[in-house]
Amino acid sequence: MGVIMRDGQDSGTVPDHYDTRTVGDPDGYDGALGGLKRRDFLKFCTGVAVTLGLGPGFGIRIADAATKAERPPVIWLSGQACTGCTESLLRTQHPTLESLILDHISLEYHETLNAGAGHRAEQHKEHILDKYRGQYLLIVDGSIPTGEAEAYCMVAGRTQRQSVEEAASGAAAIIATGSCASWGGIPSAAPDPTNARPVNAVVKDKPVITTPGCPANPYNLVSTVLHFLTFREFPEVDDKGRPVFAYGRLIHENCERRAHYDAGRFALEFGDEGHRKGYCLYKLGCKGPMTYANCPVIGFGDVAGEGAWPVGTGHPCFGCTEEGVGFFRPLHSLSDVENVEPPSAYPRVQAEEGEGVTPGAAAVVAGVGGAALGAGAVMTSRLARSGKGDGGDDSAGDDNARE
């Protein structure tokens, strides 16, 4: 009884392999995703394909998947979290939330978005978990309190750990979104009174895809979900379960301020000349050199696009996506550098341009020049004088000769 009920169909099968025969009538794409024109719709699907690193040719498969009548059910469980991940999902633009949950997936349970409440909402969740066992997608945000502190997060009489374990047992796939669900996030930072753990610490028999971030960039979450809908499998992930299309590169590698880092131009304190000129924030504690995320490429939170992210606004990255960095390292402490080390001595923010000639230096140069000129002239005239006398074997002598 979630706010969004699925279409009439109970279940559907999505072809495992792409086949040209399954490409629908192109005109059939008209009106997709809540009334897009065919051209706009295909452009959007191609954009999604390219974002996933699949190449534009895959756009048609994304389009097929997005227009399929069958929409997979999704259960979203929230643990110890600030709801920031949901808040930022509500503002997603690629696609918009309504097209995601109306046209792509069937969001059956989400504590923030549920229309029903209390027993009705829980009843609907139980119904879906049972009816679509092995087919639904489980998304979790927020960390899970464990051990003696397990009871600190309870919904409908069950602890978060029990809820997650129950939902995970019948899930087709599991995504942990946000840093809390991915690796523990802020609840797991000292003093960690709830013994907070990520999803993959509770669910050990199934792979958990993680899209860390505080909040997770909805672009990365939605792209991962659409990849799953299209191919029935997740994109390539790294050893921490993060999709490599989004988390394959250090922030430092694609940072718009990287050239300043390489040239040794650093902001040294907030508001100084280097900071105002947009120099590298490494010395203010930017964790970009040790944090894997695509923020410099697509911006933060899918809100305003490229350039709208912490470093773009003049604040150092604090490493929210990276376990052991965000919330663990002091905000303005120097980052480790995973690839090219910075020089151990930095140039100043304001280069000195030189003062030119000083009276002292001019005097020394003039003195030396004059002495050389005089000595040369004296030497030449002495040679000339003695040369008249005895030819080559002269003995004009200098200081050394008169020792």
Added chain:
Amino acid sequence: MSGGSGHFAPLGGRLFTRTFAIASVLFLVAAVVLAQRFAGGLGAVANINDGYPWGMWVVVDVVIGTAFGCAGYVMALLVYILNRGHYDPLVRPALLAGLFGYTLAGVAVIIDLGRWWQFYNLLNPELMHGDSVMLEVGLCVLAYTVILWLEFAPAILERLGLRRAERIFDRGMFLLVALGVLLPTMHQSSLGTLLVVLGHQISPLWQSQLLPVLFLVSAILMGFATVVGEAVLASTGFRRPLERDLLGRVSRVMAYVALVWLVLRVVDLSVRGAFPLAFDGTVQAGMFWVEMTLHVVPLLLLASPAKRNQPPVLFASAALLLAGGIVYRINAYLVGYDPAGGTWAYFPSVPELLVTLGIFGLEVALYLLFVKKLPVLHRPEAHQA
């Protein structure tokens, strides 16, 4: 490198003379400044900045110092490559000049490097960049300094009485000489190439594709001038007979090299249409004319074969040509250089000047030490015989 041991002899005599004392004081002053430099960094003593990263120490101590050091190079070229054996008496003093010029240039590079303790990385093949002119200069100068010491080694071995070691050196000398001629040819031209890389930041009065050739010819010229000037000074200073015939012949070669340099320089300026800049009344134009005058006047002095072996003419032309080479390098590297992107200014600071003077003082003191204690100068009686 000896034309048979026994032809050269230590000068002997008292070491602590007034000249030696003055040179030593200059060096001690420089040592105090250098202590400051190594304690407080380059910025504590030098005026160099991001716009002028090369200051006095690079231009004078390295670029000009190694040009002085080309004395050994040109004499090796004359005596061993062109097989003019009669110049042999001039070889060891010339090698000594080269030895000091290059060794102290190497010392100056270390002083001038911001992070000098990483110097050894120059020799790490993993870090080398094959297209770097600077790398070529660095490696060549380093290698040639070693070669110079090896070339000069027989003088030291002779003094120590190590006859067998001396003979081993004599047998391998052809290889050392070959390298000793190849290496300066490479890096003296590269010192010009370093400026080609700077492009439009160098005034058209000096920027040219011919810079490598001009720098090489100029270095050869300064090498000859050093040989001649040093011979005259040593003969007067130590009351020795002057090898007038030999020096007259060397100065003839020197005059031709000066002519080649002047022709190249003028033709290059004309072809590139840069001459009008020499008349626009700027400091650069003025310095250009100083440079040209210092090359033309000695050429006129040396024009008459009759006067060519006169000590005053020899000394004056050598001194003027050395001054010309110095001004040419200062012009090309500093006066004609206009760094991009800022209102940069540079003039050497007093401490910078004191270090350069101190290195010069060290050179004089070491020269006196070496010629008095080692067989460097030719035996007058051996020559007359």
